[in-house]
Amino acid sequence: MKRCIAALAAVLLSGCATPVTEGPEVSIDARNEETRRQQEYVLAVRSEETARLLRIAEHVKAANVELCHRRALSIGAHFESIYDYAGQMRAAAKAVHGVSGKPQVTWLDERGPAAKAGLRMGDQLLAVNGSRVASGPKAGKSARGLLAAALHGSQNLQIQRGDQVFTFDIVGRQVCGYPFFIADSDDVNAFADGDRVVFMRGMMRFVKNDDELALIVGHELAHNVMGHIDKSKQNALWGALGGALIDIALAAGGINTGGDIAEAGAQAGALAHSPEFESEADYVGLYFAARAGYDVERSEEFWRRRAVDNPSSIRKTTTHPTSVKRFLTLAATRREIAERKEAGQPLLPRLKKDSPL
Incomplete structure (x- = not known):
């Protein structure tokens, strides 16, 4: 039956119209190179959009914390590892952000507590308040979980920068406790669900x-x-x-x-x-x-x-x-x-x- 269907499809396709010009040939190497470039470009643009939203949301949440009944402690930094990216985008993430298996700073509020304490983009997080950050696929989640667990006071972060290891005591600030995210959609829209806020990329461009x-x-x-x-x-x-x-x-x-x-x-x-x-x-x-x-x-x-x-x-x-x-x-x-x-x-x-x- 499968052979019959394949034969019938071949007969039908043989009657389809075809292009009448001979365009330039594109090599596999050229396609691979352009694939790499476009993936890096996409990631760079999306990272800029995310950084912009996080920065403005952080400022609005901090300025209005006294009006929010749900609050969170924020140091004004976001940590990611290479495992936080989809498989096909990991090479681009490494090229654009230099991420590895260890969670590192991929967003930093220039007016936030972490930046004021001396953290820099690319710093790798080793431990939070003496608790080691997990390695491997759960590294990013582990880092964010340890940071979120500290609700009050100072957080002691052990940071690797190049070949050196530093410790920073960072006093987080209270902000409205609703995280912001970006969704892959061209809709000019955003929504709140009671726990978080989601922006569509269409809104970010609008x-x-x-x-x-x-x-x-x-x-x-x-x-x-x-x-x-x-x-x-x-x-x-x-x-x-x-x-x-x-x-x-x-x-x-x-x-x-x-x-x-x-x-x-x-x-x-x-x-x-x-x-x-x-x-x-x-x-x-x-x-x-x-x-x-x-x-x-x-x-x-x-x-x-x-x-x-x-x-x-x-x-x-x-x-x-x-x-x-x-x-x-x-x-x-x-x-x-x-x-x-x-x-x-x-x-x-x-x-x-x-x-x-």
């Missing part, structure tokens, strides 16, 4: 400057700080309970809904107040960016540019407010922030009595 990126960082951080994800889950639960009561009542009358109304109620509940949550994240998030020292002037222009990609958002409210409302809300918030600065008042959003802040 924002014009660091001030605009800080606006989106503040918005997503606000979702987590304000408990919007938990509130949506609570609303979904209430919607499901209401729908279940209707399912039960209909079942008593001989109508079997199969739980469809409970499911619909859960979906409706999850979406309840979603536009309001987004507006609140816009409002609080702009304060977060301003408190971190970023320029929020003309921040609302972001939503005019977004309307170009999604013109229906100008008039249509979905899970998010219209781009018109978001533009006007940010403009009003920006003016409110400017007035507070001029009056010498604390940069704090106006809160209701039941605010999680």
Whole structure:
């Protein structure tokens, strides 16, 4: 049977149209060399994007830690080993970052505790507070776990730099306890899930400057700080309970809904107040960016540019407010922030009595 299928495929393919020009031949060596170059280029660009996001997120999280109920200790450095990269990208990682089997500094906040203590890019981590970092495929995870385990006070890091070994006592700083990541997607989007924040690469390319990126960082951080994800889950639960009561009542009358109304109620509940949550994240998030020292002037222009990609958002409210409302809300918030600065008042959003802040 397989031979018959192969023969039939060969006959069909023999009738396909073919190119009519003779282009230049490309050698295997040339293809391999360009493969290497492109992998290194991809990694270098993505590393720059990640470093940019981590730097701005670190500043926003540190500036607003007093408003966060979930906190973490940060030294402003990230450690990776070659095993943190996919197999086909490890050679590029070694070429771009010089990584090896030992975890080393691949990102450093120039204003953070680690940089101030003297750590440098490329420094290899040997031990944290006397605990040796694991070697091999678990090296990076081991390093990050040991650093995360220290919640207070000073951390003693044993570092190898070239042929020399140093020790550094680094006093970490408290930041909002929500890590930031980048996902491989061209979508101009970012989301918070209550525990972390994820940016799509499309968003990283869309924002014009660091001030605009800080606006989106503040918005997503606000979702987590304000408990919007938990509130949506609570609303979904209430919607499901209401729908279940209707399912039960209909079942008593001989109508079997199969739980469809409970499911619909859960979906409706999850979406309840979603536009309001987004507006609140816009409002609080702009304060977060301003408190971190970023320029929020003309921040609302972001939503005019977004309307170009999604013109229906100008008039249509979905899970998010219209781009018109978001533009006007940010403009009003920006003016409110400017007035507070001029009056010498604390940069704090106006809160209701039941605010999680």
